[in-house]
Amino acid sequence: MPHDDHDHPHALLPPEPALRVKALETILTRKGLIDPAALDEIIDTYQNKIGPQNGARVVAKAWADPEFKDSLLNDATSVVAELGYYGRQGEHMVVVENTPGQHNMVVCTLCSCYPWPLLGIPPGWYKSDAYRARAVREPRKVLAEFGVTLPAETSVRVWDSTAEVRYLVLPMQPKGSEGFSEEELAALVTRDSMIGTGLPKVPS
Amino acid sequence: MTRVHDMGGRFGDGPVNPESEDAPVFAEDWHARALAVTLAAGSLGQWNIDISRHARERLSPKDYTRFSYYEKWISALADLLVQSGVLTEEDLRGEADGGEHALANRALKAEAVAGVLASGGPADRPSNVPVEFEIGQEVVTARPAANRLVDGGHTRLPIYAAGARGRILMVHGTHVLPDSSAHRLGEAPEPLYAVAFPASELWANPEHPQDEVVLDLWQSYLEPE
Known part of the structure; x- marks a missing residue:
């Protein structure tokens, strides 16, 4: 591998980012190394097919079915795979449960690791320097920026995703949602509640 | 010591600005393109996920800091394509001819995308290294x-x-x-x-x-x- 003092080849491409992407796409396409139709397919998958609605279904099922919840907390990878949620960036899943005594929150300080098959592509804030830098050191201040204040008796456990294990937070079921169908429950689950920076919606 | 990407605990970044949950998955069309080009190029099989992460970390601190997220991806991809011998610097300059590449038969096809994304790339492997620690230790x-x-x-x-x-x-x-x-x-x-x-x-x-x-x-x- 070249040394750091080697000129970085990316500087040979146009500096404006949209043009830089276009230039590289064009070079690779001309050489037959990428197929633009495959790019469209990848984009369609993450724009329209895979997203937080997947994770919300898992959470709703866990709220509705205690046996499913136990299996999910024991062996999330195979349990969510049975529901069809397996794939890139979700090969090793762990689900962590929020309780009155403990709140969980997920970050990747070194890059942007995130459970794609359950939550899709991470939002901009998750990938921001501010979140990556601060979530581990001052999670409560960060939570306050999301409008979440935890009681003093609740401890915070921050999961820094430093390996290929991906974490999903199982939020506490909101009061007033007892007896709801899985579909009704899924509508209460927000993306941020499964990252641990938010709470589920409360039924009106 | 490690590198500029290793920012956990750092001071001075200011508040987190959460966008709405309804915000588009890709704020700009080129973000989507950058992600797709990166995934498709990865399918050529010339590097693994650790090599591609390290390519982003090896951006100079100046570039890492001033580049937006997908600028890091596309720039590190260009570096990786040259470092791994898939492209030459002449290719990036647009000076090489456009003939078909020796790896073209490996290019990801549209009909293979769903299967590739769904099969993922598990990182667990059998190992001879004995487990040394137990829970609670x-x-x-x-x-x-x-x-x-x-x-x-x-x-x-x-x-x-x-x-x-x-x-x-x-x-x-x-x-x-x-x-x-x-x-x-x-x-x-x-x-x-x-x-x-x-x-x-x-x-x-x-x-x-x-x-x-x-x-x-x-x-x-x-x-x-």
């Missing part, structure tokens, strides 16, 4: 946080957790060691653990005495306490 992380195989190389032990005392929370099985895999030195699988650290072990002024940070750490990053 006290451990100390290596210090300094650094790749012990390649100076300045890729590692997944962040600086903020170097030399810290924690306890084993989960045993994840045996996984590919990024410190080796990122430098084409083999997968070297070994036991991987979730290790819990009291916030007071990591920060001068922890927010709450009961708060913890959990990291996934390989056995060779750890010593018994």
Whole structure:
């Protein structure tokens, strides 16, 4: 591998980012190394097919079915795979449960690791320097920026995703949602509640 | 020491600005294109996930800081394509001819996309390295946080957790060691653990005495306490 003092080849491409992407796409396409139709397919998958609605279904099922919840907390990878949620960036899943005594929150300080098959592509804030830098050191201040204040008796456990294990937070079921169908429950689950920076919606 | 990407615990970044949950998945069309080009190029099979992460980390601190997220992706991809011999600098300059590439038969086709994304790339492997720690056991992380195989190389032990005392929370099985895999030195699988650290072990002024940070750490990053 070249040394750091080697000129970085990316500087040979146009500096404006949209043009830089276009230039590289064009070079690779001309050489037959990428197929633009495959790019469209990848984009369609993450724009329209895979997203937080997947994770919300898992959470709703866990709220509705205690046996499913136990299996999910024991062996999330195979349990969510049975529901069809397996794939890139979700090969090793762990689900962590929020309780009155403990709140969980997920970050990747070194890059942007995130459970794609359950939550899709991470939002901009998750990938921001501010979140990556601060979530581990001052999670409560960060939570306050999301409008979440935890009681003093609740401890915070921050999961820094430093390996290929991906974490999903199982939020506490909101009061007033007892007896709801899985579909009704899924509508209460927000993306941020499964990252641990938010709470589920409360039924009106 | 590691690199500019290793920012956990850093001061001075200001508030987090959460966008609405309804915001588009890709704020700009070129973001989507950058992601798709990167995934499609990865399918050529010329590098693994650790090599591609390290390519982003090897952007100069100046570039890493001023580039937006997908600028990092596309720029590191261009670097990786040249470093791995797939493209030449002449290709990037647009000076080479457009003939078909020797790897063109490996190009990801539209009809294969769903299968490739759904099959993923698991990182667990059988290993001869015996599991040394059990749940509840006290451990100390290596210090300094650094790749012990390649100076300045890729590692997944962040600086903020170097030399810290924690306890084993989960045993994840045996996984590919990024410190080796990122430098084409083999997968070297070994036991991987979730290790819990009291916030007071990591920060001068922890927010709450009961708060913890959990990291996934390989056995060779750890010593018994």
